[in-house]
Amino acid sequence: MAAQRKKNDDAVVLALACGATVEAAxxxxxxxxxxxxxxxxxxxxxxxxKEARTDLVRRSAGxxxxxxxxxxxxxxxxxxxxxxxxVRLGAAKAVLELGIKVRELAExxxxxxxxxxxxxxxxxxxxxxxx
Numbered sequence: 362m363a364a365q366r367k368k369n370d371d372a373v374v375l376a377l378a379c380g381a382t383v384e385a386a387x388x389x390x391x392x393x394x395x396x397x398x399x400x401x402x403x404x405x406x407x408x409x410x411k412e413a414r415t416d417l418v419r420r421s422a423g424x425x426x427x428x429x430x431x432x433x434x435x436x437x438x439x440x441x442x443x444x445x446x447x448v449r450l451g452a453a454k455a456v457l458e459l460g461i462k463v464r465e466l467a468e469x470x471x472x473x474x475x476x477x478x479x480x481x482x483x484x485x486x487x488x489x490x491x492x
Contacts, residue, residue: 370406373397378413 373390377383383401387394400406439452 370400370409373400374406374409374413377401377410378417 369390369392371390373386373392376386376389377397381389383394383397387397390397401410433456436452436456440449440456442449444452
């Protein structure tokens with residue numbers, strides 16, 4: 362019985378993490394909508410859904426990163442003189458826009474890491490007494 366519940370919960374978690382409605386997640390997991398709503402009130406279950414969603418996003422980001430080199434090569438090839446001017450212009454705009462976004466993200470990531478290091482250096486929070 363417990364193994365079946367875990368299997369059902371796993372299916373519901375995955376469905377919800379992928380953006381399914383409660384109705385669709387219930388069907389996917391072979392449970393009632395009421396069961397899904399009950400599970401969603403459980404902080405541990407909510408945590409599982411959030412972790413599954415985070416994992417899906419990380420995997421997608423990894424796949425996109427792996428394909429990005431080829432995408433850049435395609436954009437660079439489209440910028441060559443043999444392509445029609447409108448295609449070259451579109452590729453050039455895309456390269457510039459994406460370059461700016463990637464640079465901004467890299468800078469934000471560096472700043473975030475610096476902030477995290479500064480917070481760690483402060484040590485654990487102290488208890489504040491209020492009178």
